[in-house]
Amino acid sequence: MGNVNVCLKLFVEYLQIEKNSSQYTIDHYEYAIVEFFEMLAEQGIVNVEEVQYHDARLYLTRLFELKQARKTISRKISSLRSFYKFMLRENLIKENPFSLVVLPKSEKRLPNFFYEDELEVLFQSCKTDTPLGERNLAILELLYATGIRVSECSTIAVKDLDFFLSTVLVKGKGGKERYVPFGTKAAEALKLYVDNGRKRLLEGKPNQDALFLNSRGGALTARGIRLILDKMIEQSSLTAKIHPHKLRHTFATHLLNNGADLRTVQELLGHAFLSSTQIYTHVTNEKLKKTYMAHHPRA
Structure with a gap:
């Protein structure tokens, strides 16, 4: 039951039916989750319950190395935290590896506007x-x-x-x-x-x-x-x-x-x-x- 594709399908159904999320939001969640497990596949990890805290930290480090914007990184980590929170609620895993991952502080940018x-x-x-x-x-x-x-x-x-x-x-x-x-x-x-x-x-x-x-x-x-x-x-x-x-x-x-x-x-x-x-x-x-x-x- 720990297969990523099966769990992702359940999560998407939860977002669509219970959360009434927009397709735009769902796409962001899916992209982050797929990207994360593609990285883990390189290490032979294919099931959601195999993921540990150090894997989540490694993903965070990888995103910073790719020089992605802090806002983008925050959104991806938040997506994965929500995914694992759902898995925990459904008793598909025993702990959330993203629960202790600290989100990077957002850059303080003032909104740009026309005079x-x-x-x-x-x-x-x-x-x-x-x-x-x-x-x-x-x-x-x-x-x-x-x-x-x-x-x-x-x-x-x-x-x-x-x-x-x-x-x-x-x-x-x-x-x-x-x-x-x-x-x-x-x-x-x-x-x-x-x-x-x-x-x-x-x-x-x-x-x-x-x-x-x-x-x-x-x-x-x-x-x-x-x-x-x-x-x-x-x-x-x-x-x-x-x-x-x-x-x-x-x-x-x-x-x-x-x-x-x-x-x-x-x-x-x-x-x-x-x-x-x-x-x-x-x-x-x-x-x-x-x-x-x-x-x-x-x-």
Whole structure:
């Protein structure tokens, strides 16, 4: 029963059924577990119960030698710890070899965000004289207005939009749903796209539930949205790089800078824990410090 493939299959079923984890999360777990046992196979270890603490430590050392990011290493160790915790719960092993492995401290990186004047340049560079242009502006306005993840944006259906209440139903991590409000600018861009650009993209093609469509009238993927954002930056006069979470970081930072409370921002972002949202207070505190140093007579 200690066969890795059998145990991994049981663990994946547990993640899917009991934990309701997303496929993205499950893939990360699987990758870490398979990688770990591929390393152990070199030493002749093929069963989960054969693994001991020193094997877990060796894996950790190997990851550092490969110069992997601390965040990546932490995620992999956490995945294996959860895997063995499940095995322990099912009485398939007698001890968890990862229970004493200390996770490396995460690097303290402040979220990267756009300043308001940079964001304005980005909006101004988005031309709306084509269906794809209308779609791109709608994506940009919605991401900034709601702070949703790119993966969440790609799963929005037309029926999830409520123009009367100015809210969108978002399906987040672990299948959790939340309603997020959007403002007048986003509403205008979305209405223009839904009433005009989206209809033109669908001409002569099968109907689609997805809100955002590609040039062929199919559902736009998260990867497609990332490519669109990259192209927007290229076409603007901005030199800053854009990454999937930058508009999300900008949304949270601008809200806090303008007086929003942390709990509200937590709910809007769909964070399970307040600690995930608190990183943004470091950004706003940095702004306070700069303002103080620039304007206080005895700074």
